[in-house]
Amino acid sequence: MRLPLHYTGVDLNPAMVELATSRGVPDVSLLPVTETPAGRHDYVFLSGVFQFADPDDPLYYLSMLERAYDISGRAVAANFLSANRPAAARAPDELYADPSVLMRFAAALTDRWRIDHAYHPQGADFTIALLH
Structure with missing residues (x-):
């Protein structure tokens, strides 16, 4: 038995929204x-959402991640560029999150979380990943 699936997508790029809509996938x-x-x-x-740094609000991603957790029923997963990335492989405008900051944030939000840095x-x- 196949259960119905409904997908809601949010994207910063209007062209990507148009492309996905034009594909005619049902229930999207x-x-x-x-x-x-x-x-x-x-x-x-949240994939590719936290690519860029915000000099006015360096930890902006924490409130967004908390909001995502609030509207999720089972789990949230988000990916980040790592502060452990070699300096030669960094761009000046990108966000390089410190995994230890996110570990403390996750532990304050839920006792069920995991970071995969491997x-x-x-x-x-x-x-x-933040689990309910």
Whole structure:
């Protein structure tokens, strides 16, 4: 038995929203990034969302991650560029998150979390999962 699936996507790039809509995938809704998905969602994935640094709010990603956790029913997963990335492989405008900051944040939010910092060569990226 196949259960129905509903997917809600949010993207910063209007061209990506148009492309996804044009593919005609059934039961897909795409919202501009200015809108928060209504309701509760089983899983929230944040991929490529935290690429750029904000000099005015260096920890902006923590409030966004907390909001994602609040609207999720089962788990949130987000990926980050790592502060452990070699200096030669960094760009000046990108966000390089410190895994230890996210570990403290995760532990304050839930006792069920995990960080995977092993899948990318030289520890250049990592993913955090926050479970309910």
